[in-house]
Amino acid sequence: MSEMKDMILDVVERMLKENVDKDLVDIIEQGKWASDLWRLLEENGMNVVAISEDNGGAGGDLEDLLNIVRLTGKYAAPVPFIETTLANYLLEQTNLQVVDGLATYMLATNQAFVLEDGKLTGEAVHIPWARHTKHFVTLANSADGIHLVEIDLSHAKIIPGTNLASEPRDTVTFDHALVSQVSAALSFDEISAMTTLETAFQLALMTGAIDKINELTVQYTKEREQFGRPIHRFQLVQQHIVNLAGETAIALAAFNNITDALLNNRQNNEVAYARIRFEESIQAVATISHQVHAAIGTTHEHALHQYTRRLWAWRDEGANASYWADVVATQLLENSGDSLWNYLTDTKQTAIKL
Amino acid sequence: MVQLPTVQFTKEQEQFRLEVRAFLQEEIAKGTFIPKCDSWLSGDDSSFSRLIGQKGWIGITWPKKYGGQERSTIDRYILTEEFLASGAPVAAHWFADRQTGPLLLRYGTEEQREFFLPKIIKGECYFGIGLSEPNSGSDLASVSTRAEKVEGGWLVNGQKIWTSNAHICDYMVTLVRTSPFDGKNKHAGLSQLIVDLHADGITIVPIKFLTGESHYNEVFFDNVFVPDNRVVGEIGNGWAQGLAELAYERSGPERILSTFPLIDELIQELKRQNNTEGLKQASKIVARLWGLRNLSIGVAQLLESGDGENVAIPAALVKAFGTKFEQSIPEITRLLVQTYPTLDAKRKIDRLMAESILHAPGFTIRGGTSEVLYGVVAKGVVTQ
Numbered sequence: 001m002s003e004m005k006d007m008i009l010d011v012v013e014r015m016l017k018e019n020v021d022k023d024l025v026d027i028i029e030q031g032k033w034a035s036d037l038w039r040l041l042e043e044n045g046m047n048v049v050a051i052s053e054d055n056g057g058a059g060g061d062l063e064d065l066l067n068i069v070r071l072t073g074k075y076a077a078p079v080p081f082i083e084t085t086l087a088n089y090l091l092e093q094t095n096l097q098v099v100d101g102l103a104t105y106m107l108a109t110n111q112a113f114v115l116e117d118g119k120l121t122g123e124a125v126h127i128p129w130a131r132h133t134k135h136f137v138t139l140a141n142s143a144d145g146i147h148l149v150e151i152d153l154s155h156a157k158i159i160p161g162t163n164l165a166s167e168p169r170d171t172v173t174f175d176h177a178l179v180s181q182v183s184a185a186l187s188f189d190e191i192s193a194m195t196t197l198e199t200a201f202q203l204a205l206m207t208g209a210i211d212k213i214n215e216l217t218v219q220y221t222k223e224r225e226q227f228g229r230p231i232h233r234f235q236l237v238q239q240h241i242v243n244l245a246g247e248t249a250i251a252l253a254a255f256n257n258i259t260d261a262l263l264n265n266r267q268n269n270e271v272a273y274a275r276i277r278f279e280e281s282i283q284a285v286a287t288i289s290h291q292v293h294a295a296i297g298t299t300h301e302h303a304l305h306q307y308t309r310r311l312w313a314w315r316d317e318g319a320n321a322s323y324w325a326d327v328v329a330t331q332l333l334e335n336s337g338d339s340l341w342n343y344l345t346d347t348k349q350t351a352i353k354l
Numbered sequence: 355m356v357q358l359p360t361v362q363f364t365k366e367q368e369q370f371r372l373e374v375r376a377f378l379q380e381e382i383a384k385g386t387f388i389p390k391c392d393s394w395l396s397g398d399d400s401s402f403s404r405l406i407g408q409k410g411w412i413g414i415t416w417p418k419k420y421g422g423q424e425r426s427t428i429d430r431y432i433l434t435e436e437f438l439a440s441g442a443p444v445a446a447h448w449f450a451d452r453q454t455g456p457l458l459l460r461y462g463t464e465e466q467r468e469f470f471l472p473k474i475i476k477g478e479c480y481f482g483i484g485l486s487e488p489n490s491g492s493d494l495a496s497v498s499t500r501a502e503k504v505e506g507g508w509l510v511n512g513q514k515i516w517t518s519n520a521h522i523c524d525y526m527v528t529l530v531r532t533s534p535f536d537g538k539n540k541h542a543g544l545s546q547l548i549v550d551l552h553a554d555g556i557t558i559v560p561i562k563f564l565t566g567e568s569h570y571n572e573v574f575f576d577n578v579f580v581p582d583n584r585v586v587g588e589i590g591n592g593w594a595q596g597l598a599e600l601a602y603e604r605s606g607p608e609r610i611l612s613t614f615p616l617i618d619e620l621i622q623e624l625k626r627q628n629n630t631e632g633l634k635q636a637s638k639i640v641a642r643l644w645g646l647r648n649l650s651i652g653v654a655q656l657l658e659s660g661d662g663e664n665v666a667i668p669a670a671l672v673k674a675f676g677t678k679f680e681q682s683i684p685e686i687t688r689l690l691v692q693t694y695p696t697l698d699a700k701r702k703i704d705r706l707m708a709e710s711i712l713h714a715p716g717f718t719i720r721g722g723t724s725e726v727l728y729g730v731v732a733k734g735v736v737t738q
Contacts, residue, residue, distance in 0.1 A: 218735055238732035245735045246675045249668060253358050253648040260360040276641035328640060329633035333625060340621040341439040341614070344640065345371065 005064050008049070012068050015040060016075040022303045028078045029166040033132050038079045038102070047084055048098075055098045063259045065089070066204045070255065073208025076306045078167075080104055080129035082201050087137040087150075090194060094148050094183040103135035104128050104153075106172075107198050107318070109191065113149075113174065115140040118182065120151055123173040126317065130158050130170035135180075139194075145185030148194075152180060164313035165306070195319045196271050200258055202318050203274050207255040209307045209314075210285050214248040216304055217241070217289045237292065244288045247281045254278070269331070272324040279321040282311045358652025358668060359659070367432055374436040377409065382440065389441030391709040392612045395716070396569055397443030398522055400477070407477025412447050413455050420471035427658035431607065431651060438611040439618070445519055445569075450474040450481040452606070453599050454527055457546075461587030461595050466548070470525075482551070484514040484528035484573065485596070491516075492726040494529065494596070495540035499575060501530040501547060507581040508532070508547060510555075513574050518720075520558050520571035523551055528575075529596060532589050544592035548584040549575070565697060565712045603721050605653040605669035609676035610646050612717055613683040616706040617643070620687045623703055632690045639686060646676050667734040674727040677717040684710040 019037055027034060041047055050065035051057025065085055072081045080102055087103035106113075106124050113122035120140055130136065130153060140149045155177035163169045186194075221232035221241060231237045254274045261270040286308040290297050297304040315321075335343050363371070381387060386405075390397055406412055415430050416422025437444045455474055458467050473479035490496040499512025510530060517526060526549045533543035551558065555578040560568035587595045617639055624632040650672045656665050684707055687693065694701075695708035718724045 218738075222736060232732070232736045235729075239728055241735055242671075242674065242728045242731045245667075245731055246671050249358070249649055249671055250645040250675070253360075253652055254645050256358070256360045257648045260362060264362060266362070270644070272637075273641040273644040276637055277645045280638070280642070322634075325634040325637040326630075328637035329630050332621060332633050332637075333628070333630065340618045340640070342375075344644070345435075 005060075005067065008046075008060060008064055009067055009071065011044065012046060012071050015044065016071055016077055020075040020077050022306065025076045025078050025303075025306045028168065033129075033168075034078045037077060041079065041081065047081070048088070049085070051088055051092055051098055055092055056100075057092075057098075061263060062089075063263045066200060066255075066259045066262075069201055069204040070208040070211075073205035073310075074212045076209070076212075076310060080133055082205060083128050083133065086198060086201050087135065089197070090137055090148060091150060091181070094186070094190075096148070096150060096181045096183055099135040099150065101135065102129070102133040103137060104130055104133045105137040105198075107139055107191075107194055109139055109141075109146060113138055113140040115142040115147060115149060115179065115182065116176075118179055119176045120149060120174040120179050121176055123171065125171045126161070126163070126169040127172045128170075129168045130156070130172050131160055131168055136172065139186075139191065140179075142185075146191060147185055148183040149179045150181040151177060163317070165309040167310070167313065195323075197262075199271050199275050199319050199324070200262055202314055203255060203258060203271070203278060206278055206282065206311060206314055207251050209311050210248055210251045210281060213285055213289045213304070213307045213311075214244050216307070217244055217292050220293055231292075240288045240292050244285060244292075247284050247288075251278065251281050269328070272327050275319070275324045276321045276328070279315055282315050286311055358649060359655045360648070361428060361651045361655050363428070363432070367428060370429060371432045371436060374411070374433055375440070378436060378440040378442055381405075381442075387441075387443050389615050390443075391441060391615050391706050392713040392716075393441045393443055393615075394438060394445055394448050394608045394612070395518055395720070396445060396565075396567060396709075396713065397441070398445040398519055398569075399443035400446050400480075400522065402443050403447040403477035403480075405477070406444070406447065407475060410475075412451050412477055413471065413475040416455055416459060416471060416475070420467055421475040422471070427654050428651075431654045435607045435611065438607055439614050441615040446480050446522060447474065447477050449483050449518065449523075450479065452602060453483060454481040454525075456602060457527065457586060457595065457599055460598065461546075461591075463583065465583060466586070470548075479525070480519070480523045482517040482520040482523040482526040482571075482573075484517055484526040484549070486516040487513060488515050492723050494544075495593075496535075497529055497531055497544060498535075499528070499530045501532050501545065501580065503532075504579070507579055508585070510547065510549065510575040510578040510580055513572060515561075515572045516570050516720075517573055518569055518571075520551065520573050521560055521568070525549065526551055526573065527586065529592050532592075541593040543590055544596075545589045546586040546592045546595055547580045548586060549578060549580055550584075553578050553580075555579075563712075564715075565709075600722070601653065601657060601665040601669040604673035604727075605650055605657075605665070607647070607650055609673045609717075609721075610643065610650060610680060612677075612680045612713065613706075613710045614680075616683055616687060616703070616710045619703045619706050620683075620691060623691050627691075629690075635686075635690055639683070642679055646672065646679055650676065667731055667738075670722075670727040670730045670734075673721060674718075674724050674731065677724065681714045681717045684714060 045058035048058045049060040050062050069082050083104040084102050087105040088098040091098050111124040136153050137150050139146050157173040159171040161169050222230055224231050258270045258274050293304050296302050414423045414425045418424055501508040501510045528547050528549045532545040555576040557574040559572045561570040562568055653665050653668050693707045694704050697708045699705040
C-alpha cells in the first residue's frame, strides 16, 4: 500500500461526494455522460494512478487504484473509470504504450476477434462505454496465438446498448480495421492473470456499491417512522440491518484481502473466492435493502436503484462466479493428495504479474 | 462499518502452522485421537491436553514468567485453526486457554496468576465457565446465584447450568450476585469468583446431550466457601470484566470451523467421485469460509494491536454469521453426496455427518444466542 493512499482516497472521496448526486448518475439514462466529472478526475491524475511515471503515470500502486475504483462504485460515478484505467494498466503490463483519453476493453476469449496482417475483424457485444470512448483494448486471435491489441474506436461500427443499470454496453464491429498496437502472443497464464485483474476491478466497484447500500439503508431506518417510532426499533427490521451489516463487513474485508494479496503476489485464489462469495452477497444485499426501503425504494425517484441495478448488472459481466467456481473445482481435483485445509492455507507466492 | 486490518502471515508463522500440522498428523497416524467435528466442545482428553502442554501450545501468548511464550495473537490463531481443522480433542483445556488465562492476566492478583497459569499451561488444570442459570441464559443480568460475605471469604448458594465439561474441570469462574438485585442498574452487584469444583457443597449433575453424551452440566452450590483470595478483580465489577472477554469468546475460528472435518471429507469424497459439478457447488463453501475467516482474523489482529474498542460489533458478527455457516454444512453435504449418518458408522463421512447434525443446533446458542447477538449488532450499527 503506498503512503499516498489515505491522502488520495480523501481527495477522491471528497471530489465524488461534492460532484456526484442522483441527477448526475441519471444523465446516462438520457444518453449523455458526465464529461465535467471525467475532466475533474483527469485533471487530478486519477485516471493514471498505478501507471509508471515513465509512461505519464501519477504514481501510486494497484491497491491505490483499486481503492479509487471502490469509491467510484460507492458513488455510482457515471464515467468509464474502471474501463480506462484497466485498459491502460493492461497495456503497460504487456509492454505497450498507454493511451491518452478514454478507453474501454474486452477480455473474453470466446468473442472471436481475428487479427490478420495487423487488421482486426469481428464483433463483440456488451462493450462498456464504447460510444463515448476513443481507444479499445481487446484480446484477439491470430495464427500465432492470442494477443492484446489496442485499436481506435473510430474504425468501428458501434450499436448502442445498455445493461440492467442503463450503463452503456455497446456492440462493436470491426472489418479489417488497422490496429494501433499489438502485444506479443500471450500465454494461458497471462490471459488468466488479466482475467484475475478484471475481476478484482469489478469486485472493487461492487464493494463500493454494497457499502453505499448499507449506508443508505441504515440511514433510512433511522429516518423512517411507522407506528410511532423509527423502524430500526423493530426487531424484524433489526434482523435485516444485521444481515446487511454482515454482508457489508464480509465484502469490505474480502476487498481489503484481495488488494493486499494482489499487491503482495499472494496466490490469486482469493479473487476467485471473493467473486463466488460476492454473488451471494449481492443477492442478499439487494433483497434486504429493497425490503427495508419498501415502496419508495422501488421508485426511480429514489437513489437506491442506482446501486442495486448496478450490482445486478455487474454480477453477470466479465468472469462470473460460475467461471471462478470452475477454476476452484479444477484446482481441487488437481491437488488430489491434498486435504482442503492444506489447499486453503497454502499461501505460497504466486505472482500474477503479466 | 469497522475497517478490519488484513493479515499477511510471516514466514515464521507459516512454518509454525506446518509444524503444528505435522505434529497433529503424526498423532492421528499413531491413533492418539480420531478426528471429530465440534472437538472443542466434545473432544476432551486430558492426556492429549498434557501432550499439548508439553509442546508449549497452551497459553502461548501469556508472559514467560508464568510459563507462556509471549507469542502473538496471530500465532495463537494459527494454532487454534490447526487444532479445529484436524478435529483434535482440545476441549479439556479450551476454556482456560481462551478465557480464564486472559481474565486472570487482566484482572487477577499476582498470587492467582502464579498459582493457576503455570498449571493451565501444562495442560493439568481445567476451568469451566459459570455464567448461565436455569432462568438466566443469554440474559445474564438476571443471575441469582449469590455469594454472602463471611469471615475470610464468601459463601455461595445457587445453581449454574450449561457449564461445558464441568465434570472434568478443577475450577469454575463463577458469576455471582454479591449485592441484592437492583432493577434500575441490573448489571451492578455481580462478581466473579473462582470456585474449586472439588470443594464441599458442590454437586455436579451431567446433562445428557442429544447425542447421548454428556458435555454440559448443572452445578449446585450449597454453602460453598470461597476464600477472599479467589475473588477475581473487584467485587461488583463482574459484569464489566465478563464483557471484556466476549470479543475473544465470539470471534475465534471455533465459530467457523466446528464442522470443518466434515467439509474436508466432503471434498475428498467429491474428488474420489471425480464430481466436478459437485466440487463447483462446494467451492461456495470454500468462498464463504474464506470470507468469514478474513473477518475473524481481522478481529484477532485488532485485539493484538490493543484496539479493543471497535471489536464488539465485528466479533458479534463473526459469531452470528460463523455459527450459521458451520450449522449449514451438514445440509449442504447431504445434498451433494449420499450419506447414512450414524455416530458409530465405519464410513468416515457418515460419522462426521452424524456428529455435525446432532451438534449443530448448539452452535448458534452457546456463547450468546444469535438473537442476542443480532440485538448487539443492530444497536451498534444504528448508533455508529
